[in-house]
Amino acid sequence: MKIVLDMMGSDKGSAATKEGAALFHERHPEIELVLVGSKEELSDLPFSFELVDAQDVVEMDMGAIEVLRKKESSLVKAISTCATEKADAVVSAGSTGAFLSASALILKKIEGIIRPALVTNFPNLRTGGSIVILDIGASIRNTPEELAQFALMGTLYSQAVNGIKDPKVRLLSNGAEEGKGSEEGKAAYKLLSESKLINFGGNSEASKVLTGDSDVIVTSGYDGNILLKATEGAAKGMSGLIKKAFKRNLFSKIGYLFAHRGFDELKKTLDPRSTGGALLCGVRAVAVKAHGNSDGLGFANAIEVAYRLANKGIVESLEKAMEGK
Amino acid sequence: MKIVLDMMGSDKGSAATKEGAALFHERHPEIELVLVGSKEELSDLPFSFELVDAQDVVEMDMGAIEVLRKKESSLVKAISTCATEKADAVVSAGSTGAFLSASALILKKIEGIIRPALVTNFPNLRTGGSIVILDIGASIRNTPEELAQFALMGTLYSQAVNGIKDPKVRLLSNGAEEGKGSEEGKAAYKLLSESKLINFGGNSEASKVLTGDSDVIVTSGYDGNILLKATEGAAKGMSGLIKKAFKRNLFSKIGYLFAHRGFDELKKTLDPRSTGGALLCGVRAVAVKAHGNSDGLGFANAIEVAYRLANKGIVESLEKAMEGK
Numbered sequence: 001m002k003i004v005l006d007m008m009g010s011d012k013g014s015a016a017t018k019e020g021a022a023l024f025h026e027r028h029p030e031i032e033l034v035l036v037g038s039k040e041e042l043s044d045l046p047f048s049f050e051l052v053d054a055q056d057v058v059e060m061d062m063g064a065i066e067v068l069r070k071k072e073s074s075l076v077k078a079i080s081t082c083a084t085e086k087a088d089a090v091v092s093a094g095s096t097g098a099f100l101s102a103s104a105l106i107l108k109k110i111e112g113i114i115r116p117a118l119v120t121n122f123p124n125l126r127t128g129g130s131i132v133i134l135d136i137g138a139s140i141r142n143t144p145e146e147l148a149q150f151a152l153m154g155t156l157y158s159q160a161v162n163g164i165k166d167p168k169v170r171l172l173s174n175g176a177e178e179g180k181g182s183e184e185g186k187a188a189y190k191l192l193s194e195s196k197l198i199n200f201g202g203n204s205e206a207s208k209v210l211t212g213d214s215d216v217i218v219t220s221g222y223d224g225n226i227l228l229k230a231t232e233g234a235a236k237g238m239s240g241l242i243k244k245a246f247k248r249n250l251f252s253k254i255g256y257l258f259a260h261r262g263f264d265e266l267k268k269t270l271d272p273r274s275t276g277g278a279l280l281c282g283v284r285a286v287a288v289k290a291h292g293n294s295d296g297l298g299f300a301n302a303i304e305v306a307y308r309l310a311n312k313g314i315v316e317s318l319e320k321a322m323e324g325k
Numbered sequence: 326m327k328i329v330l331d332m333m334g335s336d337k338g339s340a341a342t343k344e345g346a347a348l349f350h351e352r353h354p355e356i357e358l359v360l361v362g363s364k365e366e367l368s369d370l371p372f373s374f375e376l377v378d379a380q381d382v383v384e385m386d387m388g389a390i391e392v393l394r395k396k397e398s399s400l401v402k403a404i405s406t407c408a409t410e411k412a413d414a415v416v417s418a419g420s421t422g423a424f425l426s427a428s429a430l431i432l433k434k435i436e437g438i439i440r441p442a443l444v445t446n447f448p449n450l451r452t453g454g455s456i457v458i459l460d461i462g463a464s465i466r467n468t469p470e471e472l473a474q475f476a477l478m479g480t481l482y483s484q485a486v487n488g489i490k491d492p493k494v495r496l497l498s499n500g501a502e503e504g505k506g507s508e509e510g511k512a513a514y515k516l517l518s519e520s521k522l523i524n525f526g527g528n529s530e531a532s533k534v535l536t537g538d539s540d541v542i543v544t545s546g547y548d549g550n551i552l553l554k555a556t557e558g559a560a561k562g563m564s565g566l567i568k569k570a571f572k573r574n575l576f577s578k579i580g581y582l583f584a585h586r587g588f589d590e591l592k593k594t595l596d597p598r599s600t601g602g603a604l605l606c607g608v609r610a611v612a613v614k615a616h617g618n619s620d621g622l623g624f625a626n627a628i629e630v631a632y633r634l635a636n637k638g639i640v641e642s643l644e645k646a647m648e649g650k
Contacts, residue, residue: 125562137499140507174462174550182465182547206554210562222507225499226551229531234559237450237535242567245587255584259577262570 001030002087003306007037008057008074009094011293014041017093020290020299022047027300028307034087036078052081058094064101075099079106082285088310089286091277091303093294099287100138100280107283110315112322115139115146116282118221118289119157121305122231125210132158132167132216133209136228136278139221144187147171147218151198152321153281154216160312161305167215170204172223178202184220192218197321206230276301279309281318286310326355327412328631332362333382333399334419336618339366342418345615345624347372352625353632359412361403377406383419389426400424404431407610413635414611416602416628418619424612425463425605432608435640437647440464440471441607443546443614444482446630447556450535457483457492457541458534461553461603464546469512472496472543476523477646478606479541485637486630492540495529497548503527509545517543522646531555601626604634606643611635 007017014037021033025047032050035042039053054074058067070076075094079102082090090107092099096118104116117135124131132154135142142150151169158167171189173181178189180203192200204214206227219227242263246256256263276298277290286309290302332342339362346358350372357375360367364378381398395401400419404427407415415432417424421443429441442460449456457479460467467475476494483492496514498506503514505528517525529539531552544552567588571581581588601623602615611634615627 125565140499172551174465174547174554205558206551207558207561209555210558211565222499223548223551226497226531226548227555229499230534230552230555231559233530233532233535234556235563236532238560238563240450240536242588245590246584248584248587252584252587255580255582257580259571259573259580259584262573262577263567265570 001307001310002032002034002085003303003310004034004036004078004082004085004087004090005303006074006078006090006092006094007035007042008054009092009292010290010299011093012295014038016295017299018042018045019296020294020303021045021049023296023300024303024307027304031307034081034085036081037074052077054078058098064097067095067098067102068105076102076106079103079287082287083107087285089288089306091288091290091299091306093290093292093299093302095292096137096289099289103280103283103287107285107287109282110284110319110322113282113318114149115142116280117146117150117153118278119153119281120228120278121161122210122217122228126212129164130162131209131214132162133224133228134216134218134281135221136224137221138280141222142184142220144184144191147184147188147220148191148195149282150218151192151195151200151216153318154218155198156314156317156321157279157281157309158215160314160317161308162215164215166199168201168213169198169216169218170201170212170214172206172209172217172219172227173203174205176203176205176208182220188218276303276305279305279314281314284315286315326632326635327357327359327410328628328635329359329361329403329407329410329412329415330628331399331403331415331417331419332360332367333379334417334617335615335624336418337620339363341620342624343367343370344621345619345628346370346374348621348625349628349632352629356632359406359410361406362399377402379403383423389422392420392423392427393430401427401431404428404612407612408432412610414613414631416613416615416624416631418615418617418624418627420617421462421614424614428605428608428612432610432612435607435609435644435647438607438643439474440467441605442471442475442478443549443603444478444606445553445603446486447535447542447553451537454489455487456534456539457487458549458553459541459543459606460546461549462546463605466547467509467545469509469516472509472513472545473516473520474607475543476517476520476525476541478643479543480523481639481642481646482604482606482634483540485639485642486633487540489540491524493526493538494523494541494543495526495537495539497531497534497542497544497552498528499530501528501530501533507545513543601628601630604630604639606639609640611640
């Protein structure tokens with residue numbers, strides 16, 4: 001297996017991606033790594049790898065067309081290398097917009113896929129496992145047919161990464177009952193009810209995502225973004241309140257000394273670094289977008305996600321499912 | 326001032342609404358209350374009020390047209406009474422859909438308002454104050470013009486209920502920069518930038534709502550619902566994790582004994598009952614929807630919200646602002 005890494009995309013520079021690549025290499029020394037970036041900056045890594053020199057970096061606010069012209073950038077070169085060398089996966093912490101456009105254009109969509117989706121794992125606070133959510137931002141609004149394809153992608157992701165055999169898929173909506181939701185949502189509900197490829201459980205309200213019985217949540221990209229970010233904001237806000245509650249007075253500070261281990265675990269559960277990255281599902285390779293501000297551990301976890309997805313053959317499974325349609 | 330109360334709408338029956346009405350009467354004995362509901366059930370209240378007998382109750386899953394035919398229901402009768410007696414406000418814990426349709430039809434829209442919006446207060450975790458959010462579910466998608474009117478409604482609500490003189494309004498979006506968002510959102514951004522009636526601060530990502538610098542968040546109803554419910558779900562999920570963290574072992578249990586006062590406060594901050602209810606803004610009276618599962622305190626707080634809004638003349642302010650346009 002071969003994984004291509006964009007070493008220059010992280011907000012924290014190549015120090016973070018180098019640490020991440022080294023961490024991943026320690027865990028999986030058998031995997032071939034192709035590192036794309038400044039050869040000077042990458043010269044001191046203590047393990048063997050294929051180097052592709054790229055001196056340019058894609059700026060965060062660059063438009064899609066500008067990005068594609070930046071052929072010497074580490075982001076575009078990493079994706080091109082993945083295509084030309086037929087690598088299994090590519091990982092980048094660079095600009096999301098740039099990553100999405102370049103991946104769709106260079107890696108190409110799988111036959112039959114209308115629109116790729118950005119997929120991520122969310123913590124399942126009920127079971128301690130994970131919930132797959134898609135689309136979280138590759139699109140703004142999606143058609144019913146796109147949403148139905150997302151359900152299939154999410155099912156394959158849940159099987160591959162979370163090891164759930166027959167994942168329960170729900171459609172994000174503003175009410176649990178059928179007939180609730182946007183026009184696209186209502187039409188998607190119908191398509192999903194009729195599909196034999198997925199285990200459809202009906203609508204899910206946003207309040208039931210983290211603690212409900214869903215393994216996969218399907219939504220339009222804009223609403224997926226609101227769901228993800230609102231959860232992130234609430235978790236961050238509450239962490240602040242927890243800190244404040246413990247700092248309240250001498251008694252609460254003593255309380256912290258006794259209880260902090262449990263709270264360290266809670267923090268870990270909600271740490272965005274633990275999910276690693278988001279998959280652009282629907283293109284002909286495993287394309288994983290790591291968080292822009294990934295540190296070493298975050299970048300290593302993103303490579304791990306790419307590794308697992310490639311190892312389980314998610315691209316091939318999706319191709320096969322699309323042929324069967 | 327006269328406030329009409331639907332006494333039969335709560336999931337918890339008239340015990341909850343009676344307790345709520347009594348609590349409110351204790352706080353504001355000078356306010357005239359009109360209680361609509363079964364005269365038998367309301368016979369034992371220990372204070373004087375006007376009684377309107379209504380023996381029917383609107384079922385939770387009734388369609389809008391069915392509801393309006395239920396003229397003898399406490400919900401429809403409460404809203405009609407508010408209109409015919411020219412009361413200042415009406416409060417109901419009944420079905421949201423029924424309340425929205427009956428209010429819009431019977432109370433009528435304020436001249437110039439395209440579409441009423443459902444408005445609520447959210448805790449501001451940064452300041453300890455409140456953030457106004459609208460629409461949280463009167464519509465699914467809203468036009469740019471509707472969103473621009475929501476900004477004005479939210480400004481008036483923030484001034485009246487939260488006492489903020491020049492509230493900062495932001496538009497919910499999937500990115501902070503201009504040019505992010507849905508087509509309606511982008512067009513609304515332009516309208517809001519040009520408006521002289523509001524203090525527009527640009528877009529807000531969902532992650533910044535609870536802890537950012539906004540006093541008012543404007544959004545389409547569907548996305549407002551996702552934002553509200555995702556926050557509720559995350560808060561609930563985290564409360565569960567906090568409990569678990571404290572129950573972890575003997576040490577953490579001792580920690581709880583020391584720290585619990587701070588956590589009781591945290592719980593209070595996030596208690597949905599403390600916000601009381603949501604205003605249907607844009608109709609010709611203060612129409613407040615209390616939570617369906619309101620207990621006595623929750624229902625009392627909803628009446629309190631209605632009282633404050635009526636006291637500050639939010640309907641008249643909105644009418645004046647619309648005339649000025």
